[in-house]
Amino acid sequence: MSRIGKLPISIPAGVEVKIEGNVLTAKGPKGTESVTFPSELEVKVEGNEVIVNRKAEDRKSRSLHGLFRTLISNAVNGVVKPFEKKLEIVGVGYRAAMQGTSINLSLGYSHPVIIEPPKGITIAVDQNTKITVTGTNKQMVGDIAALIRSKRPPEVYKGKGVKYEGEYIARKAGKAGKK
DSSP states (O other): OOTTTTSOEEOOTTOEEEEETTEEEEEETTEEEEEEOOTTEEEEEETTEEEEEESOOSHHHHHHHHHHHHHHHHHHHHTTSOEEEEEEEESTTOEEEEETTEEEEEOSSSSOEEEOOOTTEEEEEETTTEEEEEESOHHHHHHHHHHHHHTSOOOTTTOOEEEETTOOOOOOOOOOOOO
């Protein structure tokens, strides 16, 4: 039995969970999220808990059990308390600014880098060097944060670039000099 898959998912106050066919929809104060689960799994709502069981004991069902329990848990919890990723911009002249809902990044290129967030994702900029990506879908929040970081990943000699908050950058010494 999957250690993660067998755990019940508690439904927070203010969240409405509906199951129609193979789609679970969680509606809460911050938005609506839906998860389409495979036919190998059985998902039911009992009281104020969601329980995920597998119909068979084959390899595919066992591998999907814990995964979809976690995806459903993220959807149920994300509509109450949205997920967020924080990024930092390090480097002279590197900065970010908001243009409506999109973000305008100056990262040392000859052109500005403009990123338009998808529906359901909010981007905020603090002090020109701190970016916060927020949304109810954990995967989309991580994807947009990774997209922003990929525009100028931190380099190992000076540490300049876009990095996650608290991320450790392994630094290199550089040239030692002529002997």
